Amino acid sequence: MNLLRSTAAVLIFAATLDYLLGDPWGWPHPVQSMGWIIQRYTQTALRSFIRPWQLRAAGMWLGLILIGGTGFLSWWFLVWVQTWSWALGLLLEIVLLASCFAGRSLRHAAEDVLAPLADDDLLEARSHLRNYVGRDTDQLSREDILRAVLETVTENATDGVMAPLFYAILGSFIPGVGPVPLALAYKAASTLDSMVGYREAPYTHLGWFSARLEDGLTWIPCRLAVLTLGILSGKLLRVLQLCRRDASKDPSPNAGWSECAYAAVLDVRLGGANWYRGVLKKKPFLGDPLQPITSVQINLALRLMRNSFLLWLSLALILDLIV
Numbered sequence: 001m002n003l004l005r006s007t008a009a010v011l012i013f014a015a016t017l018d019y020l021l022g023d024p025w026g027w028p029h030p031v032q033s034m035g036w037i038i039q040r041y042t043q044t045a046l047r048s049f050i051r052p053w054q055l056r057a058a059g060m061w062l063g064l065i066l067i068g069g070t071g072f073l074s075w076w077f078l079v080w081v082q083t084w085s086w087a088l089g090l091l092l093e094i095v096l097l098a099s100c101f102a103g104r105s106l107r108h109a110a111e112d113v114l115a116p117l118a119d120d121d122l123l124e125a126r127s128h129l130r131n132y133v134g135r136d137t138d139q140l141s142r143e144d145i146l147r148a149v150l151e152t153v154t155e156n157a158t159d160g161v162m163a164p165l166f167y168a169i170l171g172s173f174i175p176g177v178g179p180v181p182l183a184l185a186y187k188a189a190s191t192l193d194s195m196v197g198y199r200e201a202p203y204t205h206l207g208w209f210s211a212r213l214e215d216g217l218t219w220i221p222c223r224l225a226v227l228t229l230g231i232l233s234g235k236l237l238r239v240l241q242l243c244r245r246d247a248s249k250d251p252s253p254n255a256g257w258s259e260c261a262y263a264a265v266l267d268v269r270l271g272g273a274n275w276y277r278g279v280l281k282k283k284p285f286l287g288d289p290l291q292p293i294t295s296v297q298i299n300l301a302l303r304l305m306r307n308s309f310l311l312w313l314s315l316a317l318i319l320d321l322i323v
Contacts, residue, residue, distance in 0.1 A: 007172040007179050008320040014097035015313055022104025030099055030184060034191045037066060046202055055205035063192060063209045071185035078180060093180050097168055100183040102160035103309060106153055107302055113149050114295050136275040146293045150301060151270050154262035155255045157305040158222045159190050165309060166221035169316040189214045215253050222254040226261040228308045233265040242287055249284035256286060263287025266297045
């Protein structure tokens, strides 16, 4: 088999591109187009419909059209380009797949907050943190800032890194599909959930389908990521015990598992009181506070995420060579 003509090349170069460049500021990104469509559709739906069942139906159509359309159109576009230029098609596959991975972006977000925090500049750290979290940051202590960064990393490690890789690998082993369509379709589901998948008004009914679909799509890769963390850290039993004890307390069927797995490995406790637009919300505690949260644990979490990604990628490449 010629490796350069296999999906293995796309996986390798896309992972490398994300690690080196991530999402350069100001460059076009597929999520921008997805967000534009979601915003326009949502504004129209909220103006046009009042009854809950109408909004639920509109939300279902939004999910099916955006996710299905993203997957199909990306597949069709790549096939069309490859009929003209195989090299250009390969390049576009690599770039599009790299855009689905958020490893570099997560690392940059953590470093962006930790840098001023290392200089004891809480005002600057709070200002930077505001770019990455929805909670109020103006009054956060140093400990709360560190917890917010670690929670952001450990939650998004699954839906921003491991789950897109899972669907890219899955698509790689489906004849005629390839890694990009499924990864982009998952990215569309994740973007939908982040924009309209809320229980609060006005998205209570409009976003129900997107939230549940994203939960379902993330369920398997999340559990596999938890197992991977346990194996890599040598703490599989502890990870499973704490996840069984605490993960189900979180309202999200996946975020709780992802955060709890990292908390178990790092011997820290996540969760607690957060303020959102002046409203207090208490998240369940995940893990045991055996160690304080520091920049060391955050960097270790990033390393564990990277090692998990590399392990899955390596296994996919081995299977690709065998099959």
